[in-house]
Amino acid sequence: MKEQKKRNLAAALRYDGSRDAAPKVIAKGQGIIADKIIELAKKNDIPIKNDPELVQILSKLDIDEQIPEDLYRAVAEILSFVYTMNSKLRDKNNLSS
Structure with a gap:
Protein backbone atom coordinates (compact mmCIF):
# COMPACT_ATOMS: atom_id res chain seq x y z
CA MET A 1 0.00 0.00 0.00
CA LYS A 2 1.35 3.41 -0.98
CA GLU A 3 1.69 5.84 1.93
CA GLN A 4 -0.15 9.07 1.13
CA LYS A 5 1.63 12.27 2.06
CA LYS A 6 -0.49 14.54 4.22
CA ARG A 7 -1.03 17.89 2.50
CA ASN A 8 -0.09 21.02 4.37
CA LEU A 9 -2.86 23.38 5.33
CA ALA A 10 -2.21 26.98 6.37
CA ALA A 11 -4.15 30.08 7.30
CA ILE A 46 6.19 36.14 11.29
CA PRO A 47 5.67 33.63 14.10
CA ILE A 48 4.03 30.37 13.07
CA LYS A 49 1.79 28.40 15.41
CA ASN A 50 1.08 24.80 14.50
CA ASP A 51 -2.53 24.04 15.44
CA PRO A 52 -4.03 21.53 12.96
CA GLU A 53 -7.54 21.64 14.42
CA LEU A 54 -7.75 25.43 14.34
CA VAL A 55 -6.32 25.72 10.83
CA GLN A 56 -8.99 23.26 9.64
CA ILE A 57 -11.67 25.60 10.95
CA LEU A 58 -9.98 28.79 9.73
CA SER A 59 -9.56 27.35 6.25
CA LYS A 60 -13.34 27.14 5.93
CA LEU A 61 -13.69 30.92 6.38
CA ASP A 62 -13.57 33.34 3.46
CA ILE A 63 -10.64 35.67 2.87
CA ASP A 64 -11.17 38.96 4.81
CA GLU A 65 -13.82 37.25 6.96
CA GLN A 66 -13.62 38.00 10.66
CA ILE A 67 -13.27 34.99 12.86
CA PRO A 68 -16.52 33.96 14.57
CA GLU A 69 -16.96 34.55 18.29
CA ASP A 70 -16.68 30.87 19.11
CA LEU A 71 -13.04 31.00 17.93
CA TYR A 72 -12.04 34.06 19.98
CA ARG A 73 -10.45 32.03 22.76
CA ALA A 74 -8.37 29.87 20.41
CA VAL A 75 -7.25 32.87 18.38
CA ALA A 76 -6.50 34.85 21.56
CA GLU A 77 -4.07 32.07 22.50
CA ILE A 78 -2.40 32.40 19.11
CA LEU A 79 -2.19 36.19 19.43
CA SER A 80 -0.64 35.77 22.88
CA PHE A 81 1.91 33.38 21.35
CA VAL A 82 2.69 35.90 18.58
CA TYR A 83 3.07 38.82 21.00
CA THR A 84 5.40 36.73 23.18
CA MET A 85 7.50 35.70 20.17
CA ASN A 86 7.68 39.31 18.93
CA SER A 87 8.75 40.49 22.37
CA LYS A 88 11.49 37.86 22.55
CA LEU A 89 12.67 38.82 19.06
CA ARG A 90 12.79 42.53 20.00
CA ASP A 91 14.72 41.70 23.19
CA LYS A 92 17.17 39.56 21.23
CA ASN A 93 17.68 42.33 18.64
CA ASN A 94 18.20 44.94 21.38
CA LEU A 95 20.86 42.79 23.02
CA SER A 96 22.76 42.33 19.77
CA SER A 97 22.71 46.07 18.93
Whole structure:
Protein backbone atom coordinates (compact mmCIF):
# COMPACT_ATOMS: atom_id res chain seq x y z
CA MET A 1 0.00 0.00 0.00
CA LYS A 2 1.35 3.41 -0.98
CA GLU A 3 1.69 5.84 1.93
CA GLN A 4 -0.15 9.07 1.13
CA LYS A 5 1.63 12.27 2.06
CA LYS A 6 -0.49 14.54 4.22
CA ARG A 7 -1.03 17.89 2.50
CA ASN A 8 -0.09 21.02 4.37
CA LEU A 9 -2.86 23.38 5.33
CA ALA A 10 -2.21 26.98 6.37
CA ALA A 11 -4.15 30.08 7.30
CA ALA A 12 -2.85 33.57 8.06
CA LEU A 13 -4.56 36.02 10.36
CA ARG A 14 -4.35 39.78 10.71
CA TYR A 15 -5.54 41.84 13.61
CA ASP A 16 -5.35 45.60 13.91
CA GLY A 17 -7.23 46.67 17.01
CA SER A 18 -7.59 50.21 15.67
CA ARG A 19 -9.62 49.11 12.65
CA ASP A 20 -10.73 45.49 13.09
CA ALA A 21 -13.43 44.28 15.47
CA ALA A 22 -11.85 40.82 15.36
CA PRO A 23 -8.95 39.07 13.63
CA LYS A 24 -9.48 38.31 9.95
CA VAL A 25 -8.30 35.51 7.70
CA ILE A 26 -6.02 37.17 5.14
CA ALA A 27 -4.64 34.06 3.44
CA LYS A 28 -5.39 30.36 3.36
CA GLY A 29 -4.51 27.38 1.28
CA GLN A 30 -3.42 23.78 1.07
CA GLY A 31 -0.52 22.00 -0.56
CA ILE A 32 1.72 24.34 -2.55
CA ILE A 33 -0.28 27.41 -1.49
CA ALA A 34 0.08 26.45 2.20
CA ASP A 35 3.80 25.89 1.68
CA LYS A 36 4.09 29.38 0.15
CA ILE A 37 2.16 30.99 3.05
CA ILE A 38 4.50 29.28 5.53
CA GLU A 39 7.59 30.19 3.50
CA LEU A 40 6.55 33.87 3.35
CA ALA A 41 5.85 33.92 7.08
CA LYS A 42 9.30 32.51 7.83
CA LYS A 43 10.98 34.91 5.39
CA ASN A 44 9.27 37.86 7.10
CA ASP A 45 9.91 36.63 10.67
CA ILE A 46 6.19 36.14 11.29
CA PRO A 47 5.67 33.63 14.10
CA ILE A 48 4.03 30.37 13.07
CA LYS A 49 1.79 28.40 15.41
CA ASN A 50 1.08 24.80 14.50
CA ASP A 51 -2.53 24.04 15.44
CA PRO A 52 -4.03 21.53 12.96
CA GLU A 53 -7.54 21.64 14.42
CA LEU A 54 -7.75 25.43 14.34
CA VAL A 55 -6.32 25.72 10.83
CA GLN A 56 -8.99 23.26 9.64
CA ILE A 57 -11.67 25.60 10.95
CA LEU A 58 -9.98 28.79 9.73
CA SER A 59 -9.56 27.35 6.25
CA LYS A 60 -13.34 27.14 5.93
CA LEU A 61 -13.69 30.92 6.38
CA ASP A 62 -13.57 33.34 3.46
CA ILE A 63 -10.64 35.67 2.87
CA ASP A 64 -11.17 38.96 4.81
CA GLU A 65 -13.82 37.25 6.96
CA GLN A 66 -13.62 38.00 10.66
CA ILE A 67 -13.27 34.99 12.86
CA PRO A 68 -16.52 33.96 14.57
CA GLU A 69 -16.96 34.55 18.29
CA ASP A 70 -16.68 30.87 19.11
CA LEU A 71 -13.04 31.00 17.93
CA TYR A 72 -12.04 34.06 19.98
CA ARG A 73 -10.45 32.03 22.76
CA ALA A 74 -8.37 29.87 20.41
CA VAL A 75 -7.25 32.87 18.38
CA ALA A 76 -6.50 34.85 21.56
CA GLU A 77 -4.07 32.07 22.50
CA ILE A 78 -2.40 32.40 19.11
CA LEU A 79 -2.19 36.19 19.43
CA SER A 80 -0.64 35.77 22.88
CA PHE A 81 1.91 33.38 21.35
CA VAL A 82 2.69 35.90 18.58
CA TYR A 83 3.07 38.82 21.00
CA THR A 84 5.40 36.73 23.18
CA MET A 85 7.50 35.70 20.17
CA ASN A 86 7.68 39.31 18.93
CA SER A 87 8.75 40.49 22.37
CA LYS A 88 11.49 37.86 22.55
CA LEU A 89 12.67 38.82 19.06
CA ARG A 90 12.79 42.53 20.00
CA ASP A 91 14.72 41.70 23.19
CA LYS A 92 17.17 39.56 21.23
CA ASN A 93 17.68 42.33 18.64
CA ASN A 94 18.20 44.94 21.38
CA LEU A 95 20.86 42.79 23.02
CA SER A 96 22.76 42.33 19.77
CA SER A 97 22.71 46.07 18.93
